[in-house]
Amino acid sequence: AWPGSDGAGVRFVDLEQGWALCHEDLPRDGAGQPAIRLLGGANYAFAHHGTAVVGIINAITGNDAWGDGLASAAQGFVSSVWVEKPDWRYDSGAGWGVPHTEAAEDLDQASGPNAPLLYSCAHALLAALPATRPGDVLLIETQVTVEAWHPDDVNARILLPVEVCPLTRRTIQTCVDAGRIVIECAGNGDIDLDSVFLDGQGFLFGKDDAWRKDSGALLVGAIEPPDETDPNAPLERARWGMNLGSNHGSRIDVCAWGGDVATIGGQSSEPRGRRTATLNFGGTSAAAAIVAGAAIMLQGAKRAHDGTVLVGDAMRDALKKGREAPGLGFLPDLPAVLTEQVGPPPTQPAPTVDLWLQRFPGDDGVTPWNAAPVDANGDPLPPTEVTVTVGFANGAQQLDAKTTLHNRGAAAASGVTCAAFFGPLDPATPADPQVQLNALTPLRATPLRPSVDPGGRINVGAIGAVTVSPGGRYLLVLAASSVEDPAPDPLRIVAELDSNGDGNVPVGALLDALHASNNISAHVIAGADLV
Known part of the structure; x- marks a missing residue:
């Protein structure tokens, strides 16, 4: 000590x-x-x-x-x-x-x-x-x-x-x-x-x-x-x-x-x-x-x-x-x-929980967001660490997303939950993609276990009804929380970035803000990759 x-x-x-x-x-x-x-x-x-x-x-x-x-x-x-x-x-x-x-x-x-x-x-x-x-x-x-x-x-x-x-x-x-x-x-x-x-x-x-x-x-x-x-x-x-x-x-x-x-x-x-x-x-x-x-x-x-x-x-x-x-x-x-x-020993901080969602191959929970692989347009490539599929259920399109949640901390995470949102980017601004605040739809997220041990990992998923077209581009946001390490509210971050109050937020700025927390994994996905 x-x-x-x-x-x-x-x-x-x-x-x-x-x-x-x-x-x-x-x-x-x-x-x-x-x-x-x-x-x-x-x-x-x-x-x-x-x-x-x-x-x-x-x-x-x-x-x-x-x-x-x-x-x-x-x-x-x-x-x-x-x-x-x-x-x-x-x-x-x-x-x-x-x-x-x-x-x-x-x-x-x-x-x-x-x-x-x-x-x-x-x-x-x-x-x-x-x-x-x-x-x-x-x-x-x-x-x-x-x-x-x-x-x-x-x-x-x-x-x-x-x-x-x-x-x-x-x-x-x-x-x-x-x-x-x-x-x-x-x-x-x-x-x-x-x-x-x-x-x-x-x-x-x-x-x-x-x-x-x-x-x-x-x-x-x-x-x-x-x-x-x-x-x-x-x-x-x-x-x-x-x-x-x-x-x-x-x-x-x-x-x-x-x-x-x-x-x-x-x-x-x-x-x-x-x-x-x-x-x-x-x-x-x-x-x-x-x-x-x-x-x-x-x-x-x-x-x-x-x-x-x-x-x-x-x-x-x-x-x-x-x-x-x-x-x-x-x-x-x-x-x-x-x-x-x-003198007395330095005060030792209590063991902490550090949840992080795998965002791209090689992600270690610390690597900056801009290290993620991107395509020629600067958009993140569909990561192999996040599997997103769209099928049909009950006559409607159904999105199913899966990824891995890690605990990089020294204490066990308890009460683990995962929030998920999916929505289209504004097609009117292809050069400067925007996401509409009111277009992000909550999905039902499902962590497979309510706790994660230090150094451990679990699979998390999100599922929900969506509307996807081959020519569209979409934003998927996953946010993992525990009692000890809650994630920021993605919708609050979107609202804070809506500086002019028109309900539109630049995707680049939003991705940077979301990925300030390693609890959040956000991805731009082409509709053609889903349907």
Whole structure:
């Protein structure tokens, strides 16, 4: 409802291990090729996961079951944490560098199938920085396993946010200082981050400012999908069985659904499938993707509203509007956030009815009247879209006219009626045809149904006793109305054009006036075409 809230003008980068960028529901460029570009690293592993994440934000499915991404008009990129730099030094003790020398199968953009790879979120961030601008979103969709002290397990190896790695944290700070919005998964370790002690770093996520080091990233936790039947039900931390659940703690800023998220991809059995989808993507991965989508929507709306973007703590503070989940931050109330930042949404006009009668082949209800085909005298040719015949019934001539009535609007038309008039042109003025006001005879019009759905059509007809000669010329007028879209009264239009009061009206001027409304279809017909 807010202009720009589809993410137009905003860029985002998904940072993780792999993607099926050729998935048929991801954006394509003008040449029909995948529009989402890999900025750095190797498209190596867990492609089903990356595809699901990008789909939450950027999918264009045209499918009601999964829907489009939250910010389908945003420009997406990806950057891999797997780097082909075997000569790099790595510090496994600090947890940011891990060598990998197994065969890398199905690399989309790697230099060789057996290249040793290094896992580095910092490298992925630095590759993303030049392709983005202040206000753009960097989404970190990875977590790390680190040995740390925890009350439940003194020497636990637990899943933690990637910023526990000093180099990654410093790189995140560099990106935040450059105006990027960094959104980071809190991790699925089911751990209270406040109680985690890291050797050499202390209580990195604790409440005590003497220890705590804030990277500037928005840290995202996961909640169970809310009970739609009870909007006031408590927000519960998402859990997925033994020792699996969303990390929690005072450092976490915001939260979102961590289960039952519909998106493309998500099928580990077919990680690079082009037509895969799931209805139960989850974890802090899903939650962070949803929050990233919300941030992109907000930035797009801000750009459209006043040309500005939110950076740094301004974005973090903006999204902290909504219900609070204990230890998981706030569930952003995006409509409230958008209203606070850019004002209420523009008033949307109610769906309208737009009836129109087919006047000539190719008529679309919008084309000007003078686009209708004409003969050498400038008179409209008998249109194939309007069938007019004259026969005999009860010893008198009987005219039967049929055409098609369309509804171009977004709402159903009700109480549909059709008025029809038929009369001769004045034979005394062949060079400047005139129609006599009192010569137009009403016919009995018959719409076949009293309603027309949006985009629908029905046949309409008119029938009545007439007098037609082969040498005469005649005017047929059809006017369709509904309760929502009434047609102007053709007889009133004729009367208004009778400027000198003699009862005669020039046909050319009358046709122009009648066809100012697409509810009306008027035609000059030669008697020779009828009898």
